Amino acid sequence: MLEIEKLEREWRRYKLKRLSPWILSVSTLLLVSIAYLLWLDTDKPLIADKNIQTTEKKEFSGYDTIEKPVTKNVSRTPVSNSSPSTNLSEPLEKVSQPSTQKKDSAVILNPDTEFLNSFSDSGSPKNRSTSYLRKMKEHNSETSSYKNRQTVKAKKEKVLTDSSKKENGSGTLIIQSSKTNNTLAYLIKRFNEKRDPKLASYIAQSLYKKANYKEAVKWSVMANSLDPSSEDTWLVFARSKVKLGQKEEAIRALRTYLNQYTSKNVKSFLRSLEQDR
Amino acid sequence: MSKYRKLQSIFIDRIEVNQYIGLDTSILFYNKLRESIKKPLKMILLYGKPGTGKSVLINKIYHDTKEKKEVFLISAPIQNEEEFIKKLYTFVLPKSTLPEDLTYNRFIDICNTLKDKKHITVLLDEAQLYPPSMMEKIRLISDTRVIKFVVSLHKTEKEDVIAKEHFQSRIWETIELKNGTVHDTQMYIQKKLIQQNYFEVSNMFRKSNFRLIHKLTKGNYREINKLIFTLFEIYDHYETSKPSKIAHLHIKNRFIEMSALKLGYIHA
Ligand SMILES: Nc1ncnc2c1ncn2[C@@H]1O[C@H](COP(=O)(O)OP(=O)(O)O)[C@@H](O)[C@H]1O
Numbered sequence: 001m002l003e004i005e006k007l008e009r010e011w012r013r014y015k016l017k018r019l020s021p022w023i024l025s026v027s028t029l030l031l032v033s034i035a036y037l038l039w040l041d042t043d044k045p046l047i048a049d050k051n052i053q054t055t056e057k058k059e060f061s062g063y064d065t066i067e068k069p070v071t072k073n074v075s076r077t078p079v080s081n082s083s084p085s086t087n088l089s090e091p092l093e094k095v096s097q098p099s100t101q102k103k104d105s106a107v108i109l110n111p112d113t114e115f116l117n118s119f120s121d122s123g124s125p126k127n128r129s130t131s132y133l134r135k136m137k138e139h140n141s142e143t144s145s146y147k148n149r150q151t152v153k154a155k156k157e158k159v160l161t162d163s164s165k166k167e168n169g170s171g172t173l174i175i176q177s178s179k180t181n182n183t184l185a186y187l188i189k190r191f192n193e194k195r196d197p198k199l200a201s202y203i204a205q206s207l208y209k210k211a212n213y214k215e216a217v218k219w220s221v222m223a224n225s226l227d228p229s230s231e232d233t234w235l236v237f238a239r240s241k242v243k244l245g246q247k248e249e250a251i252r253a254l255r256t257y258l259n260q261y262t263s264k265n266v267k268s269f270l271r272s273l274e275q276d277r
Numbered sequence: 278m279s280k281y282r283k284l285q286s287i288f289i290d291r292i293e294v295n296q297y298i299g300l301d302t303s304i305l306f307y308n309k310l311r312e313s314i315k316k317p318l319k320m321i322l323l324y325g326k327p328g329t330g331k332s333v334l335i336n337k338i339y340h341d342t343k344e345k346k347e348v349f350l351i352s353a354p355i356q357n358e359e360e361f362i363k364k365l366y367t368f369v370l371p372k373s374t375l376p377e378d379l380t381y382n383r384f385i386d387i388c389n390t391l392k393d394k395k396h397i398t399v400l401l402d403e404a405q406l407y408p409p410s411m412m413e414k415i416r417l418i419s420d421t422r423v424i425k426f427v428v429s430l431h432k433t434e435k436e437d438v439i440a441k442e443h444f445q446s447r448i449w450e451t452i453e454l455k456n457g458t459v460h461d462t463q464m465y466i467q468k469k470l471i472q473q474n475y476f477e478v479s480n481m482f483r484k485s486n487f488r489l490i491h492k493l494t495k496g497n498y499r500e501i502n503k504l505i506f507t508l509f510e511i512y513d514h515y516e517t518s519k520p521s522k523i524a525h526l527h528i529k530n531r532f533i534e535m536s537a538l539k540l541g542y543i544h545a
């Protein structure tokens with residue numbers, strides 16, 4: 001009599017035994033590649049992030065409250081087709097440069113991270129909306145643990161600039177989706193200190209990538225308030241608006257931008273939006 | 278009897294001439310052997326590993342030539358010398374009555390008197406079972422040229438030595454049978470099924486099945502029989518207990534592997 005169950009068990013064991021070297025080698029390969037990717041990524045600050053994650057979250061929510069006045073302030077600029085406010089007219093003196101300067105960073109959703117190097121010297125206070133700055137200062141003094149955190153930040157800062165240099169060498173920045181939360185919190189914290197428009201723009205693009213379109217709009221507006229000439233911020237704004245189902249707003253904003261600047265990217269994106277209207 | 282039981286019975290190891298299958302290699306050997314028999318040779322050595330189809334081939338030859346030629350087959354070795362000589366005598370002189378005191382020497386004398394008048398072929402299967410002394414006498418009988426022997430034996434290292442030492446000078450032709458190729462394996466299984474009108478079952482086998490079967494059996498026909506027998510045993514079992522398990526258009530390699538596990542070809 002055939003003991004079929006026994007034979008089935010035996011077969012499963014046989015199959016497993018035959019597959020195990022494969023499974024082993026594939027999994028080790030996977031582990032090695034993951035480890036390599038982690039190494040490529042900004043791994044060191046992320047580890048540090050974990051320890052202060054909770055406090056960072058507080059600040060992240062803090063950003064929300066500060067955001068509101070700014071949003072109101074700038075959202076008028078791109079959306080309402082009305083006269084470009086002082087915000088936009090000011091940098092008009094440096095006209096058309098931005099679009100040519102930005103040619104390398106044309107791929108909107110893959111921003112370069114060069115700006116991370118120039119944190120300390122960029123972010124001219126000229127561009128800051130004064131009301132916002134005041135609020136910011138208030139907020140900073142409000143948060144009691146801010147000073148304590150400052151030391152931790154200083155340490156992290158060093159590491160990030162180091163790793164960003166490395167990234168520039170290899171050309172691209174890979175953001176692991178599981179890590180972006182921490183990285184983002186870190187970037188937001190940095191922004192609160194430095195008020196760098198590039199950083200805001202980068203945050204907006206990161207949020208867009210993570211499909212957090214509402215936040216992406218907020219941050220693109222923020223970036224725009226600091227540097228209205230950057231096509232990237234306009235594009236993230238428009239793309240996020242499209243994702244939120246507000247296509248008309250996106251089109252209007254892009255037209256506003258093209259009234260004053262020339263940008264192939266913006267033009268083509270606008271055309272594509274107008275086409276499948 | 279259930280379908281799979283019948284299928285099992287097809288692959289029971291036995292030699293039936295009407296179930297001979299003309300495989301590429303076996304046809305080659307068949308023609309070679311038939312040619313050899315026609316030639317004025319004293320002895321022909323047919324050797325190969327167990328299960329390569331020596332017995333099948335020798336039986337087929339016997340079956341196909343016995344009408345036209347005086348061909349005789351001793352499929353199981355006759356270990357007793359006297360019995361063996363008696364048998365040979367009936368082949369050479371079937372009509373005359375057996376002499377009372379027929380010894381080996383007496384038989385040689387008779388053969389010498391029949392020289393150039395009588396030529397018969399005797400097929401000896403499983404010749405590795407004859408003791409060396411008997412083999413020596415067979416050799417001497419063949420020298421009379423009255424009886425031509427086709428000796429089939431297993432090829433092992435030891436028997437290679439026998440082949441060399443005892444037969445070298447006398448064996449004019451040697452034929453080695455080998456295990457089948459993947460193609461032979463496929464032909465063997467499919468032709469065996471088609472022979473019994475199981476066309477649809479034959480179509481259930483695919484190239485990957487044959488490759489696996491060949492890998493597991495090394496193309497040895499006896500092992501192929503055992504494996505397919507067990508495979509249909511498993512199918513038969515599932516048909517009564519879990520029919521859904523075998524409700525496929527094709528043979529699953531899993532069941533072939535299970536058969537191999539049962540037969541100990543592979544181990545878990
Ligand atoms: N040409 C063939 N046709 C049909 N069956 C074959 C053939 N060759 C081998 N077989 C099968 O393989 C089995 C073993 O072959 P066999 O002649 O007994 O091997 P050997 O005598 O070399 O040990 C046979 O029982 C038969 O079922």
Ligand SMILES: [Mg+2]
Nearest residue numbers: 331332333403
């Ligand atoms: Mg045999």
